[in-house]
Amino acid sequence: MTDDVQNIVSKLDQEAKTLPARKNRCIQHLTELGYISIGAVNAVTDSGVEKAKEEFLQDAAASGLYTALELRRAVFEDDAVTDLLARAVDIDEGFVFNELPAEGDCNLITRIIHYRLDIFGLWELPVNTGFSKAVSLSKIKTIAGHAKCSPLEAVNFMADVEKFTKRLLSVNDKEKFVIVSRPQKIPDRDFVRRLDRRHKFKRQLIEDFGTKTDFIRHLTNDILNNHPALSDHSFLFRMSQDDFSRFILRLIQVHQWQEGLYEGLLDSDIGEVTIKSIINAVDLYNITNRKNIQLHRVLTYVNNGYFLFNALFFLQEYMIEDDSLNEAKDAEEIILGNILESAARANDTQLTAFGLKVDMLKAEAVAAGIRHPQEKQGLLKRIYYGIRNLFKKVVKISKQIFRLVIELSDRFKGVLKKIFGHFFEQLSKGLKAFTDGIKYIMGRKSTTTHARDAMISSVIRIDGDSFSIVSGNAGPLIPLHTKKVEYHVASMTFSLSIVGGVMKVILSAINVISWPFIVFTIISIYKQISESFRKLESITT
Amino acid sequence: MADNTDSKEKLRSGFHRLMAKIGDVIEDAASLEVTTYTGDFTFKTRQIVRSGVDKFDINNVLKGMAIENKTNIRLIAYTNVKIDSDVSTIVKSDLSESDAELLKLHTAMMESSKESRQAIISLVTNLIKG
Numbered sequence A: 001m002t003d004d005v006q007n008i009v010s011k012l013d014q015e016a017k018t019l020p021a022r023k024n025r026c027i028q029h030l031t032e033l034g035y036i037s038i039g040a041v042n043a044v045t046d047s048g049v050e051k052a053k054e055e056f057l058q059d060a061a062a063s064g065l066y067t068a069l070e071l072r073r074a075v076f077e078d079d080a081v082t083d084l085l086a087r088a089v090d091i092d093e094g095f096v097f098n099e100l101p102a103e104g105d106c107n108l109i110t111r112i113i114h115y116r117l118d119i120f121g122l123w124e125l126p127v128n129t130g131f132s133k134a135v136s137l138s139k140i141k142t143i144a145g146h147a148k149c150s151p152l153e154a155v156n157f158m159a160d161v162e163k164f165t166k167r168l169l170s171v172n173d174k175e176k177f178v179i180v181s182r183p184q185k186i187p188d189r190d191f192v193r194r195l196d197r198r199h200k201f202k203r204q205l206i207e208d209f210g211t212k213t214d215f216i217r218h219l220t221n222d223i224l225n226n227h228p229a230l231s232d233h234s235f236l237f238r239m240s241q242d243d244f245s246r247f248i249l250r251l252i253q254v255h256q257w258q259e260g261l262y263e264g265l266l267d268s269d270i271g272e273v274t275i276k277s278i279i280n281a282v283d284l285y286n287i288t289n290r291k292n293i294q295l296h297r298v299l300t301y302v303n304n305g306y307f308l309f310n311a312l313f314f315l316q317e318y319m320i321e322d323d324s325l326n327e328a329k330d331a332e333e334i335i336l337g338n339i340l341e342s343a344a345r346a347n348d349t350q351l352t353a354f355g356l357k358v359d360m361l362k363a364e365a366v367a368a369g370i371r372h373p374q375e376k377q378g379l380l381k382r383i384y385y386g387i388r389n390l391f392k393k394v395v396k397i398s399k400q401i402f403r404l405v406i407e408l409s410d411r412f413k414g415v416l417k418k419i420f421g422h423f424f425e426q427l428s429k430g431l432k433a434f435t436d437g438i439k440y441i442m443g444r445k446s447t448t449t450h451a452r453d454a455m456i457s458s459v460i461r462i463d464g465d466s467f468s469i470v471s472g473n474a475g476p477l478i479p480l481h482t483k484k485v486e487y488h489v490a491s492m493t494f495s496l497s498i499v500g501g502v503m504k505v506i507l508s509a510i511n512v513i514s515w516p517f518i519v520f521t522i523i524s525i526y527k528q529i530s531e532s533f534r535k536l537e538s539i540t541t
Numbered sequence B: 001m002a003d004n005t006d007s008k009e010k011l012r013s014g015f016h017r018l019m020a021k022i023g024d025v026i027e028d029a030a031s032l033e034v035t036t037y038t039g040d041f042t043f044k045t046r047q048i049v050r051s052g053v054d055k056f057d058i059n060n061v062l063k064g065m066a067i068e069n070k071t072n073i074r075l076i077a078y079t080n081v082k083i084d085s086d087v088s089t090i091v092k093s094d095l096s097e098s099d100a101e102l103l104k105l106h107t108a109m110m111e112s113s114k115e116s117r118q119a120i121i122s123l124v125t126n127l128i129k130g
Helices: A004-018 A023-032 A038-043 A046-063 A070-076 A078-088 A108-119 A131-145 A151-157 A160-173 A189-194 A198-209 A214-223 A233-241 A243-260 A273-291 A311-319 A326-346 A348-371 A388-407 A409-442 A476-507 A516-541 B003-030 B042-051 B058-067 B097-129
Strands: A178-181 A300-304 A307-310 A375-376 A379-381 A445-451 A454-460 A466-471 B032-040 B073-084 B087-091
Touching: A004 A409, A004 B003, A023 A038, A023 A046, A023 A078, A023 A379, A038 A375, A038 A379, A046 A070, A046 A108, A070 A078, A070 A160, A108 A178, A131 A151, A131 A160, A131 A243, A151 A243, A160 A243, A160 A311, A160 A388, A178 A214, A178 A311, A198 A214, A198 A300, A198 A307, A198 A516, A214 A307, A214 B042, A214 B097, A233 A243, A233 A307, A233 A454, A243 A273, A243 A311, A243 A388, A273 A388, A273 A409, A307 A311, A311 A476, A326 A388, A326 A516, A348 A388, A348 A409, A348 A516, A388 B073, A409 A476, A409 B003, A409 B058, A445 A476, A454 A476, A454 B097, A466 B097, A476 A516, A476 B003, A476 B097, A516 B003, B003 B042, B003 B097, B032 B097, B073 B097
Parallel strands: A466 B032
Antiparallel strands: A178 A307, A300 A307, A375 A379, A445 A454, A454 A466, B032 B073, B073 B087
């Protein structure tokens, strides 16, 4: 390999080494699905993880949820297991089922259903408990009651939180979304005083709901009055214990967690950390929509630790994206395109500043990956890795992302961490494919299959010439070896497509070439090529 | 991710050289050769198992056989496919039952080799399309 090409490969390899490892993501998903118990996660060993992976792969193969190609890839590629797990725990575009498991079933579908119930705060048993009418179905029926649908529909609604939220908003009385909450640990006096917006909240409530119903009248006259100490505390207590209200608060926490705004435990307790995340969500909304929504539109402190939430406004405005907006995949392309455009126009000082801040985000993503998952208070401290909803929001400010990264203010750090965390993951796969592609072009790679004294080895050169050497007793190894070679060629084809795509962009923009430009080009091309390969796979399998 | 002018130059030069290498490869892709050999190299197989398969290189087997003075590798089949689709194949004349089994591998390798060549042709076509 020539020095200059070697220089590129070395730089790319070096970059790959600094990216967050996916090992902890794999452990998190295995724990979420009950293949590793929450109690064991803080001290899980490598062999424990391997055993859990094997068990998951067996269930995955029996589930019928994955294609043969996806399963085969998981056998040859360690990282591909994490991709299968990621699809199982997806609550943006998760699996949709045709029927519920039978009594006693403890298969992957049972685990996914229990995992979803766990996310929404309704599952306290281990996720790997067998499906039962007495517990599993009864919990699903609670969700079905909130969403006014059948149990099967409820299970499928939980696979798409945005769609689920829309459903809840459309089938329930609007007043039910005015919610009372009392955190387990009441935030300090200064914090709650700053959040006491009773009068403005009351005016807004009357504007939104009128004063025709007893409920709103009671709230405006007896709760949101000038003498909080005289508020109807027994009413506040009853409201705060209401199942639907508690469920909606959990839903808000899930939304905040999905968007990287909330990094605490999913515990249904709307304490100081969750409230701060709601304040940040309002901030993000104002920036992305060029609006100036005040906090009283969403919440106010009342008295004695009680808060009032206008969850209707919050969920409608902040958590549901207009359907006419781009789908997340397009949004990601737009965001990447705008980062690339900014990098192409930036001067050396800006590029250096951007590169340094991206490195800081990377270091934080690595640290977060090391910290999670963890058992805490019997719950799993975890990260949500999906990005669909966040990308749909952030696309509106995608032209400013390059600048926001350079500024890297605390306000948006969480959101930028989440966006770039996703990019780093794409980059990790993209870099591997790209450097493999270069290595295929510059040299040769062999595929070997052996068992005891039998062996087959094949080399396929990039120009198609191939050479195989087989020991006389290796006949039984031929089917496995052929599969390995097929996989090798498929991965080479993929890698060469990435190289072709990246080279095309870089050679056409050789004058604006810079390291950030190359890195984001690889992410962008990897995404595009992966999409087209996925489409091809779905047609051919 | 930090950058400077010197490294920009190196990057430009690296990508130009990579492009030149792709040009060389496409010239070699005019014909395709698939070769399958068999032989007795049990000792080397054990060595592979000990040293880890990832580090294995087919050249090591051939080198090892030369050192051990075991040069009894036998050609099972050789196929040459020209870009104009002319195909020449040589197959060992007195194929034993187990040798015939190895022909299946040769056929499978033909398919994979064609696919591999197609991948580089697609890359170049895509680059030329502009």
